[in-house]
Amino acid sequence: MAFHIVLVEPEIPANTGNIARTCAATGTWLHLVRPLGFHTDDRTLKRAGLDYWHAVNIEYHDSFQEVKDKYPEGRFFLATTKASKVYTDFTFQDGDFFVFGKETKGLAPEILAEHPDTLLKMPMTDAVRSLNLSNSAAIMLYEGLRQTGFQGLK
16 A cells, blocks of 8 residues: 555646656655646656656546546545645545645635545745645655655665
């Protein structure tokens, strides 16, 4: 079992590449939900992931619902600046899904409405609207890994 990162309609190839590298380093599954804001053969995407693409467990989906249908027992935690709870308020377990929306708009309101009990945010000042997507994914993933004892990592 492993954690999962789900990127719903990511727009910036460098962010996706950075997240892919983090997934390779931690044995985390990466799920990309179309439409993507770039081509997967994009030079920037490949450069950000360096030469680790072979080590990434990656799946492509046509909708977030498709991810949920494929993993009906999955626990989905959605990152949004609109959440009232912070990511450290939750207890994560191996196999959980960390879900992120597109860089410019986040997750669609209808997706957020389907998961009111698992919306979470990262605390920050009012000086910025949000953290960088790849930083946010790493923060949440490593909290999940910390809580589960960094199983399988050295």
